[in-house]
Amino acid sequence: MEAFDSNGIYVFLDMDTFTTQIEETGPEWNDTQFTLFVAVINAFAGYENLAGFFVANEAVTDPAGIVASPYVKAATRDTKAYMKSYGGRYVPIGYSAADIASIRPMFQNYLACGDTADTIDFFALNIYEWVFLLDATCVLWRMLLTCSVET
Numbered sequence: 001m002e003a004f005d006s007n008g009i010y011v012f013l014d015m016d017t018f019t020t021q022i023e024e025t026g027p028e029w030n031d032t033q034f035t036l037f038v039a040v041i042n043a044f045a046g047y048e049n050l051a052g053f054f055v056a057n058e059a060v061t062d063p064a065g066i067v068a069s070p071y072v073k074a075a076t077r078d079t080k081a082y083m084k085s086y087g088g089r090y091v092p093i094g095y096s097a098a099d100i101a102s103i104r105p106m107f108q109n110y111l112a113c114g115d116t117a118d119t120i121d122f123f124a125l126n127i128y129e130w131v132f133l134l135d136a137t138c139v140l141w142r143m144l145l146t147c148s149v150e151t
Helices: 004-005 033-042 062-086 104-112 128-132 139-150
Strands: 011-016 050-057 093-097 122-126
Touching: 033 050, 033 062, 050 062, 050 122, 062 093, 062 104, 093 104, 104 122, 122 139
Parallel strands: 011 050, 050 093, 093 122
Antiparallel strands: none
């Protein structure tokens, strides 16, 4: 983190791991997951170049996986409450989504609706289509913005 900071690089950090992530099939949010998320917060929140924590990454990638949504929201609620009680600076809590147009608008709206104590502070997209673009044009970006504004 210090090497990143000395080079002016900000970091968005996943709190989950392969063993603590909220799964699309058989989702759960429990004390063990929360305790491990808190450990990540305690270890990294003090770094000034930490821009945000991801409460989950691509927990919902299929319409059938939408059953994981309340678990992502519960994890958001609990980690935001802990972050607010932490005593240091508040680090935003967000979600990183796969760019799946059939579920993204409803899912991002669900994560952002309701009491601010329960909602994400930011929403990020993993846009894999860009990996394959040889000519970095703005066409895909404009399409994504148009879709987001319309929903």
